[in-house]
Amino acid sequence: AQSVTQLDSQVPVFEEAPVELRCNYSSSVSVYLFWYVQYPNQGLQLLLKYLSGSTLVKGINGFEAEFNKSQTSFHLRKPSVHISDTAEYFCAVIETGANNLFFGTGTRLTVIP
Amino acid sequence: EPEVTQTPSHQVTQMGQEVILRCVPISNHLYFYWYRQILGQKVEFLVSFYNNEISEKSEIFDDQFSVERPDGSNFTLKIRSTKLEDSAMYFCASSGAGGLYNEQFFGPGTRLTVL
Numbered sequence: 001a002q003s004v005t006q007l008d009s010q011v012p013v014f015e016e017a018p019v020e021l022r023c024n025y026s027s028s029v030s031v032y033l034f035w036y037v038q039y040p041n042q043g044l045q046l047l048l049k050y051l052s053g054s055t056l057v058k059g060i061n062g063f064e065a066e067f068n069k070s071q072t073s074f075h076l077r078k079p080s081v082h083i084s085d086t087a088e089y090f091c092a093v094i095e096t097g098a099n100n101l102f103f104g105t106g107t108r109l110t111v112i113p
Numbered sequence: 114e115p116e117v118t119q120t121p122s123h124q125v126t127q128m129g130q131e132v133i134l135r136c137v138p139i140s141n142h143l144y145f146y147w148y149r150q151i152l153g154q155k156v157e158f159l160v161s162f163y164n165n166e167i168s169e170k171s172e173i174f175d176d177q178f179s180v181e182r183p184d185g186s187n188f189t190l191k192i193r194s195t196k197l198e199d200s201a202m203y204f205c206a207s208s209g210a211g212g213l214y215n216e217q218f219f220g221p222g223t224r225l226t227v228l
Contacts, residue, residue, distance in 0.1 A: 004155075036219075043117065043204060043219035044156070090156060099169035100146065100158035101217060 002027040004091055004104035012110045013081055021076040021107045023065075023091030031093040033074040034101065035065055038088040047089070050074065061085065086111045115139045117220035119205050125226045126195055134190045134223045136205030145188045146206040146217060147180065149173070156204065162188065195227045 005024045013019045025031060032051050036044040048059025055067040065076045074091060091104040118137045126132050138145050147159040160170040162180055179191045188207075192199055202224050206217040 041221065043221040044206075045219070046216045049216070092156075099161045100171070101148070101156075102158065103148075103156040105155045 002031070002093060002095055002102050004093055004102055006089075006091055006104035006107050008107050009105065010108045010110065012112055014112050015083055016080045018079050019077065019081050019085075019109065021089050021091075021109065023074045023076065023104060025072050025074065025091075025093050027093065027095055030096045032096070033065075033067060034092045034094070035059065035063070035074070035076050036090045036092060036103075037061075038090065038106075040087070044090065047076070081109070081111050083111050083113060085109060115218075117205055117207055117218050119203075119220035119223050121223060122221065123224045123226070125228065128197055128227055129194050132192050132195055132225065134192075134203050134205075134225070136188045136190070136220055137186050138188055138205065138207030139209070139218055140186070142207035142209045142218070144168075144208045144217075145180075145182070146208075147190045148204040148206065148219075149201040150204065150222075151198075151201040159190070192225075195225075197227050200225055200227045 003026045007022050034049045035047040037047050038044050047063050048057045050057045050067045058064045063078050065074050067074050088106045088108050090106045092101040120135045145162040148156050150156045158171050160174045160180055161168045177193050181189050202222045204222045205220045208217045
């Protein structure tokens, strides 16, 4: 069975500081990895995804994530956050051969002025 | 920019009543999904739909749930007899050709409250 763990339910960070949102997964098969962001009163928007190739993936809004197979992690990072980055961030996986996204519990990022 | 829309944004219903949640996926997309998020919990997969039939469903998607694509634009989720534990945010999503690993575009959600 698969699982996605986002250990940090809330992350407060000052504006222009760096941030890392952690995601670990477990699965008996290969997975594809995603990060989604949810702004208040909006749907989920894809930030970035890892399917294959380079383990460092760059996404929208200056975010990037690195796939680490040995540590089964896919942490999201941004070197300098803005107030507008305040949102809920969800890590998700699709197992090869599966048909659906499996989400973590989410991390609420709050950027403090 | 094309987007997935959902109506209503908030639905309040009495326990035991039927509800229909509506979604308009992006027009040229072929794969359609429903997810739900109970308050404070993770987003959970309910069902995927392709070529006018269910392609996969989760354990949550029991006989009380059904999906339909009644015309070329709408995609609906029906709950026949709502229970208190059906209260959640319901998200519709769609994706294009290449389906599973292409980006799933999500709608803004419908908040269902069962009293």
